[in-house]
Amino acid sequence: MRVAVTVNGERLETDVWAGESLLTTLRDGLGLPGSKNACEQGECGSCSVLLDGELVCSCLVLAAQADGHEVVTVEGLGASDRLHSVQEAFAETGAVQCGFCTPGFVVATADLLHRVPNPTDDEIREALSGNLCRCTGYQKILDAVHVAAGR
Numbered sequence: 001m002r003v004a005v006t007v008n009g010e011r012l013e014t015d016v017w018a019g020e021s022l023l024t025t026l027r028d029g030l031g032l033p034g035s036k037n038a039c040e041q042g043e044c045g046s047c048s049v050l051l052d053g054e055l056v057c058s059c060l061v062l063a064a065q066a067d068g069h070e071v072v073t074v075e076g077l078g079a080s081d082r083l084h085s086v087q088e089a090f091a092e093t094g095a096v097q098c099g100f101c102t103p104g105f106v107v108a109t110a111d112l113l114h115r116v117p118n119p120t121d122d123e124i125r126e127a128l129s130g131n132l133c134r135c136t137g138y139q140k141i142l143d144a145v146h147v148a149a150g151r
């Protein structure tokens with residue numbers, strides 16, 4: 001089947017199979033590898049995107065469900081010549097660690113700061129609770145969120 005999705009402001013069309021996830025379509029069909037596939041079952045948040053402005057795990061959304069809707073991926077947060085303030089803050093504070101979980105953290109943080117411009121530590125932990133880091137720690141990520149919130 002053919003789907004048309006507005007991704008990062010651009011209307012894109014591609015063929016998908018009925019059971020294909022939005023994550024697979026973004027990565028393999030549309031050439032947007034920023035969203036990562038780490039569990040494919042909604043556990044890790046590495047595939048986080050905004051679907052019509054709502055944070056979702058793109059591995060749990062069918063591509064067919066996104067037909068006619070708007071998606072923003074980590075590639076679409078900044079401009080081609082300028083990082084998004086959250087991306088800048090993650091880079092500056094050393095919160096970009098393995099790079100695998102980072103895109104999901106960045107998208108979830110941008111979503112949080114859009115809703116709650118100056119979150120507390122507890123609000124950050126709650127908002128990012130669906131995003132897992134498997135190898136290091138969360139302190140630099142907390143630092144990055146506070147830096148981004150200050151901008």
Ligand code: FES
Nearest residue numbers: 040042044045059
């Ligand atoms: S790959 Fe989607 S939540 Fe882990």
Ligand code: FES
Nearest residue numbers: 097098101134135
């Ligand atoms: S820094 Fe990405 S999984 Fe640990």
